[in-house]
Every structure is written in structure tokens, then in C-alpha cells.
Amino acid sequence: MKKITFLLFVLTATSNLSLATSIFNSDVENLIATMRAPTPVITDLKQLTDEIGGRLTGTQANKNAVNWALHKFHQAKVSAKKESFTMPKAWLEKSISAKVFNGSFSFSPRIVAMPFTKGTDYQGLTADIININKGDSQSFNQANTKNALKGKWLLVETAVLDDESGIHGLFQEYLDAVGIEERALAVEAAGIIYMSSRSQNLLYRHLPSTGADNEVPIIVMGRESALRTQRLLNSGKKLKLTAKINIFGEDSYQADNVIAEIKGDTYPDEIVLIGAHIDSFDLGTGALDNGSNVSLVIDIARQIKKLDIVPKRTIRFALFNGEEQGIYGSLGYTKTHAEELDKHVIAATIDIGTGAINGFFVNGREDIKTTVNHVLTPVADLGPFILMNDPVVGTDNYDFMMQGVANLVASQTDANYASNYHAESDTFDKVDQKQLKLNSVIMAATILGIANLETIPWQRQTAEQVVNMVDKYDIEASMKTFGLHKSWTENTRGIKH
Numbered sequence: 001m002k003k004i005t006f007l008l009f010v011l012t013a014t015s016n017l018s019l020a021t022s023i024f025n026s027d028v029e030n031l032i033a034t035m036r037a038p039t040p041v042i043t044d045l046k047q048l049t050d051e052i053g054g055r056l057t058g059t060q061a062n063k064n065a066v067n068w069a070l071h072k073f074h075q076a077k078v079s080a081k082k083e084s085f086t087m088p089k090a091w092l093e094k095s096i097s098a099k100v101f102n103g104s105f106s107f108s109p110r111i112v113a114m115p116f117t118k119g120t121d122y123q124g125l126t127a128d129i130i131n132i133n134k135g136d137s138q139s140f141n142q143a144n145t146k147n148a149l150k151g152k153w154l155l156v157e158t159a160v161l162d163d164e165s166g167i168h169g170l171f172q173e174y175l176d177a178v179g180i181e182e183r184a185l186a187v188e189a190a191g192i193i194y195m196s197s198r199s200q201n202l203l204y205r206h207l208p209s210t211g212a213d214n215e216v217p218i219i220v221m222g223r224e225s226a227l228r229t230q231r232l233l234n235s236g237k238k239l240k241l242t243a244k245i246n247i248f249g250e251d252s253y254q255a256d257n258v259i260a261e262i263k264g265d266t267y268p269d270e271i272v273l274i275g276a277h278i279d280s281f282d283l284g285t286g287a288l289d290n291g292s293n294v295s296l297v298i299d300i301a302r303q304i305k306k307l308d309i310v311p312k313r314t315i316r317f318a319l320f321n322g323e324e325q326g327i328y329g330s331l332g333y334t335k336t337h338a339e340e341l342d343k344h345v346i347a348a349t350i351d352i353g354t355g356a357i358n359g360f361f362v363n364g365r366e367d368i369k370t371t372v373n374h375v376l377t378p379v380a381d382l383g384p385f386i387l388m389n390d391p392v393v394g395t396d397n398y399d400f401m402m403q404g405v406a407n408l409v410a411s412q413t414d415a416n417y418a419s420n421y422h423a424e425s426d427t428f429d430k431v432d433q434k435q436l437k438l439n440s441v442i443m444a445a446t447i448l449g450i451a452n453l454e455t456i457p458w459q460r461q462t463a464e465q466v467v468n469m470v471d472k473y474d475i476e477a478s479m480k481t482f483g484l485h486k487s488w489t490e491n492t493r494g495i496k497h
């Protein structure tokens with residue numbers, strides 16, 4: 001009973017408040033108040049992750065997620081449609097198993113294949129295992145006397161990736177992989193065995209540095225089993241590994257982004273975009289990466305519509321697909337909307353789970369900082385916010401940035417992102433529900449704030465400016481880690497230069 005009275009009090013108090021704000025305050029402040037109050041963002045996320053689950057692009061679950069999101073926008077009376085784009089290759093691990101053995105004993109470690117690894121025949125791929133330590137060039141040179149690595153499985157030792165090593169540790173893992181994979185290809189190794197960087201035999205997968213062009217079988221082995229294998233090798237035992245890898249593979253196919261929009265009334269042809277990727281890897285249920293922020297994007301659209309807010313500029317809500325396998329959905333969007341890119345005022349994306357937003361990466365765009373700081377003032381109590389110049393490579397801002405479109409990536413605290421990254425453990429229970437709500441408030445204020453500006457004091461960059469950005473911030477090493485460097489130098493992706 002007490003509870004009900006309290007609830008009634010709260011309801012009365014909030015409705016009075018919203019009446020007051022609707023008379024005296026701006027649309028942005030109304031939206032902030034509404035986003036702070038309970039909304040369906042958490043129940044949506046629970047549905048997406050528990051009922052639909054992991055949603056690798058190309059799978060039925062991914063299609064289900066696309067239809068689910070479309071339905072959510074339509075339920076909120078926000079106009080939305082699917083937009084198809086091309087994925088270069090289909091890849092799905094159907095089953096996998098491994099056996100480590102010698103003449104006198106054997107064990108069967110848990111393994112997964114890295115994306116775009118080719119399957120084996122039913123007998124599997126059997127070869128000697130060589131311990132290549134951390135896989136740096138010195139280790140390769142020492143071990144490869146008389147072509148000793150040719151045709152062998154190379155066991156690579158990794159550093160533990162946990163919440164302490166965080167996102168920095170994760171990027172180091174990606175950076176190290178570029179050299180390891182190049183060297184393994186050069187010595188004609190049979191394949192690479194990465195020791196899982198997470199303890200407790202937790203498995204994960206992420207894109208190899210060569211992306212869909214990957215030619216080397218790459219597997220991740222449960223850390224404890226890989227350590228056991230390494231100890232045995234170090235004690236002089238000779239070991240072989242048989243990996244049976246059953247892959248569904250196919251050439252290019254079509255997948256769908258979900259694109260929703262709320263039309264602006266003053267500058268309807270100018271577009272302010274907010275996006276998150278709807279696909280995930282298939283081992284976990286993609287709660288932190290990136291279901292949380294899919295729900296956030298949908299919820300912002302829903303609340304703007306519910307408040308009958310008509311922004312000055314058109315706000316586009318993009319749920320990009322194919323991000324995990326090479327950032328193909330947002331690439332597809334920039335191709336489909338090539339004629340409109342000059343009119344894209346900003347493309348903001350969010351992709352670091354539910355870590356607290358502590359600012360934005362402005363991706364080399366000094367010229368947008370003053371304005372972004374300005375639109376953050378209504379949510380100053382959730383700050384402080386820091387704007388960082390560093391261009392982010394590896395998520396959906398990439399093709400906007402490389403097309404000269406001003407873009408933002410939410411900068412977030414590491415929280416529990418790294419330890420669960422692309423792993424079996426990326427599930428709903430890892431989500432910081434309270435912080436997700438606060439992040440949605442910050443993103444909503446930023447997007448509507450920019451959409452409602454009187455004037456936009458920046459423009460799309462020229463090819464020359466984009467080339468300068470690549471040089472100035474030296475992002476080519478990062479481009480290599482995500483298989484994006486070749487297409488830039490070959491002038492097949494990004495602004496023609």
C-alpha cells in the first residue's frame with residue numbers, strides 16, 4: 001500500500017514536472033527528462049539478447065534481429081525500412097573439434113575458428129604443434145631454421161586480457177595479430193593456434209587482420225588447454241593437433257541495415273545520424289557489443305516521437321549490419337547515400353557496451369569541438385566530457401570519416417567491455433542497466449542538440465583533408481588491424497584520392 005501511495009506521488013510529481021518543462025524548456029530538456037525516466041530500453045535489450053541471441057550477419061538470427069528492430073521502430077510510429085548492402089563472403093562455423101596428442105596420451109581442448117577460416121575435410125587438419133611464444137619476428141626467426149615452421153600448427157602465447165588491461169590491451173592484441181598473421185603466412189604454416197587471452201577456458205572470436213581474405217586457418221584454444229600444450233612442448237614432448245573445422249561458406253550475399261528517420265522541418269534535407277551495429281558474433285548474445293546501444297538508438301527515436309518533437313534537421317537512426325565481419329553495413333550505407341553525404345551534418349556512433357560516456361572521439365575534426373561541447377551543456381551533470389581528436393578505426397564511423405563526413409564515436413569507460421569482448425560471456429547479465437539509461441540521455445541530448453542548431457559551422461571534408469587526417473594521426477597501423485588498409489591504398493574504399 002505504502003508503495004502505491006509513493007508511486008502515485010512520483011507519478012503526480014513527474015507529470016507536473018513534464019508540464020512545466022514543456023511550457024518553459026526546450027525540446028532537448030524535455031527529451032532529457034523523458035530519457036531519464038523508465039523507458040522500454042532494458043526490456044528491449046532483454047528480448048534482443050535472450051530471445052534472438054547471437055546474430056552473426058548471414059544467419060537467420062541476424063534476419064530475426066533486423067525484423068525485430070524494424071517492428072520496434074514501427075511500433076513507435078517512426079518511419080523505418082531495411083536497406084540492403086553487399087557482404088563479400090558468408091562464413092559460419094557449423095561445428096569444430098580438436099585433439100592434441102602424441103603416441104601415449106591425448107586431450108580435446110575447446111577451440112573456435114576465427115572468422116573466414118577455411119573448413120577442413122572430415123578427417124581434419126593434422127600437423128605438429130610448434131610453440132612460437134609471442135609470435136614476434138625474433139621468435140619466428142629463431143624457430144624457422146631450415147623451414148621448420150612450414151606445414152606446422154603455430155601455438156601463439158597471449159597476454160591475459162581482463163578488465164584491468166581493458167580496451168588498451170584489446171587493441172594491443174589486434175596490433176600483435178597483424179605481424180603474427182603476416183609471418184605465419186610467409187613461413188607457410190599449417191595454421192595458427194592463439195592461446196585464448198581470457199582465462200577459465202573462455203572462447204571468443206574476432207576478425208583476422210586480413211579480414212575476408214584470410215588464407216590461414218586460425219583457431220583460438222581455451223587458455224588453460226593452450227598453457228598445458230605449451231608446457232608439454234617446453235618439456236620436450238612432441239605433439240600433434242587435429243582440428244576438424246566444418247564451415248558454411250559462400251560468396252557474396254545481401255544483408256540489411258535498418259534505417260529509420262524523423263524528418264526535420266527547417267532543414268529537412270540535412271541529416272544528423274546516430275548509429276549502432278545490430279549484428280554480433282555468435283558465441284555470446286551480443287549484449288555489450290552492441291545490443292545495448294541498438295536498444296539505446298531505438299529508444300531515442302521512440303521518445304522523440306512520443307514527445308512529438310519535430311527537429312530542425314532530419315534525424316536518422318541507423319542500425320548497421322555486418323560490422324563485426326569488416327564494417328560492411330555502414331560502408332553500404334555510405335554507398336547507397338553517396339549523393340546525400342554532403343548533407344550529412346554528423347554521424348555519431350556508440351559501440352563500447354555500457355561503459356559510462358565520458359566524452360567523444362571527434363576523429364580528427366577539431367572544427368566540430370566547440371559545437372559538440374555546446375550541445376553537451378544540458379547534460380553537464382553527467383560529465384565531465386572530454387573531446388578527443390584521435391580518429392577511431394574499427395567501428396561504424398570509419399566510412400563516414402573516410403568520406404569526410406564529420407563523425408563522433410562515444411568515448412566510454414572500459415568497464416567490463418574487454419573481458420567479455422566477442423566472448424561467450426557477452427550476455428544480458430553483464431549490462432550496467434543504470435549506466436545504459438544515462439548514456440541514452442547523453443546521446444539523445446547530443447543528437448537532438450545538433451539537429452536543432454541554428455547553423456552548422458563545418459562542412460564535409462575534401463579528399464585532400466581526409467588524406468591529411470590519415471597522415472597527421474598516423475592511422476594506417478590501425479587500418480591494418482581491421483583489414484582496412486589495402487582498400488584505402490587501392491582507392492576502393494573511402495573518398496577517391
Ligand SMILES: [Zn+2]
Binds near residue numbers: 289290
Ligand atoms: Zn561492436
